[in-house]
Amino acid sequence: QSALTQPASMSGSPGQSITIFCSGTSNDIGYYNYVSWYQQHPGKAPKLMIYDVTDRPSGVSNRFSGSKSVNTASLTISGLQAEDEANYYCSSFTTTNTWVFGGGTKLTVL
Amino acid sequence: QVQLVESGGGVVQPGRSLRLSCGASGFNFRSSAMHWVRQAPGKGLEWVAHINHDSTSVLYIESVKGRFSISRDDSKNTVYLQMDSLRGEDTAMYYCTKDLSKHWSFESWGQGTLVIVSS
Numbered sequence: 120q121s122a123l124t125q126p127a128s129m130s131g132s133p134g135q136s137i138t139i140f141c142s143g144t145s146n147d148i149g150y151y152n153y154v155s156w157y158q159q160h161p162g163k164a165p166k167l168m169i170y171d172v173t174d175r176p177s178g179v180s181n182r183f184s185g186s187k188s189v190n191t192a193s194l195t196i197s198g199l200q201a202e203d204e205a206n207y208y209c210s211s212f213t214t215t216n217t218w219v220f221g222g223g224t225k226l227t228v229l
Numbered sequence: 230q231v232q233l234v235e236s237g238g239g240v241v242q243p244g245r246s247l248r249l250s251c252g253a254s255g256f257n258f259r260s261s262a263m264h265w266v267r268q269a270p271g272k273g274l275e276w277v278a279h280i281n282h283d284s285t286s287v288l289y290i291e292s293v294k295g296r297f298s299i300s301r302d303d304s305k306n307t308v309y310l311q312m313d314s315l316r317g318e319d320t321a322m323y324y325c326t327k328d329l330s331k332h333w334s335f336e337s338w339g340q341g342t343l344v345i346v347s348s
Contacts, residue, residue, distance in 0.1 A: 153332065153333040153334065155333075157274070164339065164341060165335070167335060167336055170329055171332050176336070210334065210335070218264075218279070219276070220276065
């Protein structure tokens, strides 16, 4: 099972919105609505931000939203803030009963 | 509140074994599926293994099949990862994660334990 494809890096200014795309296949993102997104600050453990494509765990800001179209999922962060600077990973359950992650996107807030 | 504490990492020679442990608290461990996810230095996340709530289902990434074994002891609220025939490419921070039930995602994460495979 190959990793999902994400851009290596993205940047945005405070207050702007950015969207991170995550490309998969019909055997993962395209088959299940089990796409999740994780935020990881340097030296810290990842944190669940979005699950089931669009749902936010309790305590996660509503500035974070997710969506999916066919084999591609996306994470949108609106009203970008300095603390959003981090690495973001997408993940999906797959038809081979495994989980796959994207390579990660380093988000810089300018 | 959910707490996951990993232990057992260290430096080990190629071909040797290591057992990681993850102590859990703050939730109903017996009802929860658990995972191990790893991250090589400077690299991305990689799912390694999963065990369901009653140990009837265990799943592994292809690269560790036959070498790693996940298990749990509900009396100790602990999940384990037995790692045999270790290779250099197994060098990583290993995170224990709690499964978000019925949502196939990683709800809570420990702080990780570092495994370095080197001669």
